[in-house]
Amino acid sequence: MSSANGLDVRLYVVTDPALTPADRLAEMCVAAVRGGATLVQLRDKKAPDGELAAMAAGLARALAPWRVPLVVNDRLDVAAATGSGVHLGVHDATPAQARARLGHEAIVGLSVEAPEQLDPERIDPASLAACSYLAASPVCETPTKIDTLAPLGLAGVTAIRRRSTVPLVGIGGINTPQRAAEVIAAGAAGVAVVSGVFAAPDPQEAARALRAAVDDALARRRDQP
Ligand SMILES: Cc1ncc(COP(=O)(O)OP(=O)(O)O)c(N)n1
Ligand SMILES: Cc1ncsc1CCOP(=O)(O)O
Ligand SMILES: [Mg+2]
Numbered sequence: 001m002s003s004a005n006g007l008d009v010r011l012y013v014v015t016d017p018a019l020t021p022a023d024r025l026a027e028m029c030v031a032a033v034r035g036g037a038t039l040v041q042l043r044d045k046k047a048p049d050g051e052l053a054a055m056a057a058g059l060a061r062a063l064a065p066w067r068v069p070l071v072v073n074d075r076l077d078v079a080a081a082t083g084s085g086v087h088l089g090v091h092d093a094t095p096a097q098a099r100a101r102l103g104h105e106a107i108v109g110l111s112v113e114a115p116e117q118l119d120p121e122r123i124d125p126a127s128l129a130a131c132s133y134l135a136a137s138p139v140c141e142t143p144t145k146i147d148t149l150a151p152l153g154l155a156g157v158t159a160i161r162r163r164s165t166v167p168l169v170g171i172g173g174i175n176t177p178q179r180a181a182e183v184i185a186a187g188a189a190g191v192a193v194v195s196g197v198f199a200a201p202d203p204q205e206a207a208r209a210l211r212a213a214v215d216d217a218l219a220r221r222r223d224q225p
Helices: 020-035 049-066 077-083 096-100 126-127 153-163 177-186 203-223
Strands: 010-015 039-042 070-073 086-089 108-112 132-136 169-171 188-191
Touching: 010 020, 010 132, 010 169, 020 039, 020 049, 020 096, 020 203, 039 049, 049 070, 049 077, 070 077, 070 126, 077 086, 096 108, 096 126, 126 132, 126 188, 132 153, 153 169, 153 177, 177 188
Parallel strands: 010 039, 010 188, 039 070, 070 086, 086 108, 108 132, 132 169, 169 188
Antiparallel strands: none
16 A cells, blocks of 8 residues: 555665675565565665665665565665665755655655654755655664664654655654554554564564554554544
8 A cells, every 4th residue: 555655655674784684685675575564775874885786786686576665775876876765864965965866756765853853944845845755763762773863752753744745654663563553553654664674583474563563553543533
C-alpha cells in the first residue's frame, strides 16, 4: 500500500556496517525484503564514496527483482552515480539541492528532529516541497545513533505529522512490533528500523513481525471515525 505520492514507507530498513557487513549486505537486505521491508537505506558513515558506490550498485541489483527502492544516506554524489534516492539531515545537502541533482522521480528523504524545524520561517519551502518523505528522528533513544537531539516521543511524531504533507516515518528505538504499532497510531505512515531487523537472530522473521504490526496499526487507524 503506497502513500499518496506513490512511496511505500511501511517498513524501511536501514543498514549499519556493524550489523550488515559488506559481504552479507545484499543477503541480509533481501531477507528483510522477503519479510516485508518496503524500502532500504544504505547507511555507512565511514566508507569512502567509491566503496559506498560499489555497495550501492550491488545492493540495487539484488533489490531490483523485488522492486524495492534503495536510498543512500548522506551522499548525494553516490546516489546520483547509482540511480538511488538519498536521505538527508541537517548537516547534509538540502532536499532542494538533491531534487535538482537527482530529478523529479528520485526519492529524497529528510530527518526532522523537532516539530519547529517545519515552521515556515525555519525551512525553505522549496526544500520541503522537494521531500518524498520525512523522518521523525529519533522517536526513542537508541544506542545505534547517539549524536541526536532529545527523543521526540510519540507526541513529537504526532506534532510533526500535523505539519507535514508527505509520508512520515518514525526512526530510533523501534525494535518491537508493539513499539512499531504505537508509532503508526501516533500518525506515522511507516517505521524505519536498524537493529530491530539487522541485530535479530532471524532478520526475515523480525521484518515480518514488524510489518504485520505496521499493517495492523494502519488498518486500525483507517477504521477510526
Ligand atoms: C530514515 C532515516 N531517518 C533519519 C536518519 C538520520 O539522518 P541524519 O540526521 O542525517 O543522521 P545520519 O544518519 O546521517 O547520522 C536516517 N539516516 N534515516
Ligand atoms: C539512523 C538513525 N537516525 C535516527 S535514529 C537512527 C538509528 C536507529 O537505529 P535503531 O533502529 O537500531 O534504533
Ligand atoms: Mg545525515
